[in-house]
Amino acid sequence: MIFINPEEFAQKIKGWIEDKNGIDIEVINVTEMTSIANYFVIASGSSERQVKAIADNIEYEAKELEIFPKNIEGQREGRWILLDYYDVIIHIFHAEEREFYSLEKLWKNSPVSR
Template identity: 45%
Template sequence: MTASTRAVELTHVAARAASDKIAEDIVAFDVSEQLAITDVFLICSAGNERQVRSIVEAVEDRLREAGAKPVRREGERQGRWVLLDYAEIVVHVMHTEEREFYALERLWRDCPTMTLPADVTPGRGR
């Protein structure tokens, strides 16, 4: 089983939105083989809380325009790690320090990395 067409579409929309706000280290994992609750984890980071919030707002706006509604949202108040759950995809926007500490890439390294559109820049970290 692989990520659904809709999940891939939403991942591309979210990745472009994050890239437009200069998110760092944008990466997407197809977790559909490992998890029954979602198809894709999109992970990106920012150097400060203000930028985390800016990325979150851009992702939410673009996904809303694409017809997606969040199932749940966590961590907005602190602005250190915001999780946006859209059922088909889960977007993690993390402060750089949290990303290094929690190392989600290490946890999901057995899952295939998804190719993102050419206009998505991975940011300074890669």
């Protein structure tokens, strides 16, 4: 496993999401607000298939860097997939789910980059 700082890893993830045409990508620095992670990366896909493709691409590209997730949730349904890479947690939503949960609003006081 190689070492990569959380900010750099979050930006790489953003690029991997862009590679699969992810929508509305946000990188949120949550370092000052929680101890569970340093960054959240939140993005949407327009279909369950696209949500799964985005998550699969992140997992593939991270594995190429010998970085493996602690946990993955929601892959079967493809409506909200969470990939936990310790310091970086990725939420890939179907557009409808993202609007319903509005996860960004919970972290609105954190620095966001788009």
